[in-house]
Amino acid sequence: MSKWKNEMIPNSMTWAGRMLTGLFALFMLGASISPKLLGMPVAEETMAQLGWPAGYALAIGVLELVCFVLYLIPRTSLLGAMLMTGLLGGAIATQIRAESPLFSHILFGLYLGVVMWGGLWLRDPRLRTLFPFAREAAEKS
Template identity: 80%
Template sequence: MTNTTTPAMLWTGRVLTGLFALFMLGASVTPKLMMMPIAEETMAQLGWPAGYAFSIGILELVLVVLYLVPQTRILGAVLMTGLLGGAMATQIRAGSPLFSHILFSAYLGLFMWGGLWLRDPQLRALFPFARKTNP
């Protein structure tokens, strides 16, 4: 694979990035920042003490913004990967179902990194799908 970005790759990457950002903002950040009861209830079910939802919502918002700003997209993706790993660990500790809950963070991470990888030739060079071999 060359390090050029085709229009199809660019638009697919943009769609994946947009879907990731919209999901995070709509399903995770907004309920926490609006202090909806469901956010605190869900956190309590997962073993988190009361009062953490708002702070985690702020952190998620900052990381989504970092991810969406071109100059900080890699930093945002790396930090968001850490947050998603923590969410996965929380689901494991709570004894949640594997494919629907525990691995959901991995699915989100694939959308997030996939969107960047398709849009960024430097990232594809750093993490190639396949390397060419010289005869």
């Protein structure tokens, strides 16, 4: 593990990761999980427009909630991120099948995934060690 020259860097990275995780959490709870779990008509209508049969919104909402909770718990955050990545991939595939617009709909799952993984990478030093953004010059030779 590399030594940090300034001890404030890891602390600021952790806080930046928490902020990204918070943004991801706000979106997931407000726009994705809650409407499905509360049985809001907009959730079923949207699922129908995307070609999903009636009644799947609740099941998908429960799956999203389980993955989301696993992501928020530090001990299971990596498992939660991997499972949530699968769900986001399914959302992307659904948008492709529905021939939705590329940047606003199809790639939205990718945007969420980048925020989710970025938050986890910034707040977890073990993940930064496993997947370093840049290696030091001494490690390259």
